[in-house]
Amino acid sequence: MFNTLNEINWLIILLATVVYFILGAIWFTPLFGKAYDIGTGVKRSSKQKWPAIYYYAPFLSSLAVTTAIGIVMNALNIENLANAVITGLLFGFSLAAISFSNGVTPNMPRPVIFGLVVGGYHLISAIIVSTIVFTLGM
Numbered sequence: 525m526f527n528t529l530n531e532i533n534w535l536i537i538l539l540a541t542v543v544y545f546i547l548g549a550i551w552f553t554p555l556f557g558k559a560y561d562i563g564t565g566v567k568r569s570s571k572q573k574w575p576a577i578y579y580y581a582p583f584l585s586s587l588a589v590t591t592a593i594g595i596v597m598n599a600l601n602i603e604n605l606a607n608a609v610i611t612g613l614l615f616g617f618s619l620a621a622i623s624f625s626n627g628v629t630p631n632m633p634r635p636v637i638f639g640l641v642v643g644g645y646h647l648i649s650a651i652i653v654s655t656i657v658f659t660l661g662m
Contacts, residue, residue: 528598536661537587537594540653544586547652551645563627563638586649589615593650594657605658612654616647 552560561567593615602608620643627638 528595532591532594532598532657533661536657537590539660540594540656541583541587541590543656544590544649544653545583547649548582548586548645551648552641556641556645559637560641563632563634563636563641565633589619589646589650590653590657593654594661597654597657597662602658602662605655608654608658608662609651612651613647615654616650619646619650620644 557568593611596615597608597611600607600611602611620639623642623646624635624639627635627642629635632638
């Protein structure tokens with residue numbers, strides 16, 4: 525299994541990571557930005573200057589998830605798109621469950637909204653990532 529680090533296509537992993545990250549920018553701003561703000565109880569301003577960690581932490585997290593998907597798909601020798609999508613669903617539901625659980629804190633005013641927005645993002649992203657990795661990289 526650990527030979528997969530040498531066998532996966534790292535350019536495709538990087539491409540899928542960038543797609544995951546860009547989808548997050550779209551998801552949490554124009555698509556579901558208002559719902560996310562309601563879930564977190566924080567009204568973000570477009571004029572607000574965000575620290576660097578606001579950008580590189582999600583990118584590195586996307587890279588970690590994308591790499592894990594690539595490793596698992598390679599180790600399982602995924603041979604068709606349906607199985608690639610199933611792999612994305614498994615990762616996506618796992619990430620969605622974690623996201624939902626992380627939202628259930630005393631500081632989160634609307635944990636269900638937060639969980640649906642963040643969990644939905646990870647679910648859709650994992651399916652897209654697994655599709656990209658299969659289609660372009662396997």
